Amino acid sequence: MSPAGAGATLETLPNGLRLLLAPATTAGTTAVAVHAGVGFRGEPADSSGLAHLFEHLMFAGSAGVEPGGHFAAVEAVGGAVGGHTRHDYTELFEVVPAHAVDEVVRLEVDRLAGPRLDPATLATQVEVIRAEIAQQVDGVPYGGFPWRHLPPAMFDTSPHVRDGYGDVAALRRVGVDDAAAFFDHWWAPGNLVVTVEGDLDHLDVGRTRELLSALPARAVPPATPLAExxxxxxxHLEVAAANVPAPVWAAGFRLPDPALSPRLHGACTALAGLLPAQEPALRVSARSGWYGVPLDARDPDVLVLSTHPRPGVDGAPLLAAMRDLLAAWAPGAATPALLGTARTRLALGEYARGERLAHRARRLGAATLLLGSTDVLASADPTTCLDRDLLGEAAAYLLDQHAGTVLVTPGPAGSPATTPGGDS
Structure with a gap:
């Protein structure tokens, strides 16, 4: 075993699966999280949404569990389940009373051995995804903003410009053999991290190792090349969307690679937490990472600034205003008074994130999968990166790059993006 952050231990089993045990004081609860090293940036170019489809398939039955049985078993003991598909990973997780943790481990092993793959199951889950897109993205004001619209302004290659939910028409063409090949390739034990976090007094660690080690080893796929x-x-791009009631604008800047510069990454995250309060009249929202979760993707990841522009204001003046916000933190500038309350502001933001279901287990597992260690979580903690010189370095890093921006306006669904004037 090797250290994996405060009180946690990381072990690589004979089949390559990494098991992370993270004891913590809880109200008698335990979280189990599984992270697979495939997100929508790793999908085949002609099968957009396949990673997302497997998030659903992993709850749709397996050799020893009927469709819906995973939910039923966890909820029967008062637990809760969830799952997400991100850029570079898929996560599944449960939170249960500590006495039920061994049963959850057994359930995980059952589906990690192979989900139920047959034409009816595939068709059902594709329909679930179609409904999810209709209800949670297209049917929600500003649904999908900015992660659906901004990537084409920042990137050109296929992995970066997918929206994660997927192309329903393409998913309908996925057959059982295609799905089985995707699972065998990406869900190999050596491409998985299983995290058990919280009250571990009831965990049979030896049996957990035995069950997880029994999963057959397979070749570990190389990570998808992401350099661009x-x-x-x-x-500057403009695009119309039917679910946008009023124009909304966003700009994206690349974040530093946290594997190479964790504290610089943390300082950029700190700025994301401070900029909205710097000039309240601008009504700026900021997020470190596409979904506002730092360290949630491999490099490249982005810092996003967004706002609702005044009528007649286009992308260039808005981008200049964002750069003015950053310039207030640049080396040589007077220290903004906001720095005096920065630690409290950021700590409150971190507390709010920490209230999410299975947050610590998910963060530990994702960091281990994406970056090989949980140490970066401490190194890149924005509350510890508030040194004035480091914040200046972060501002200079963001200012010393070209940005992508998108203006999304009300209009018919599917209206193509335009590039007024091209690159500028």
Missing amino acids: PALAADR
């Missing part, structure tokens, strides 16, 4: 040159000029 930085923008050579600012790029």
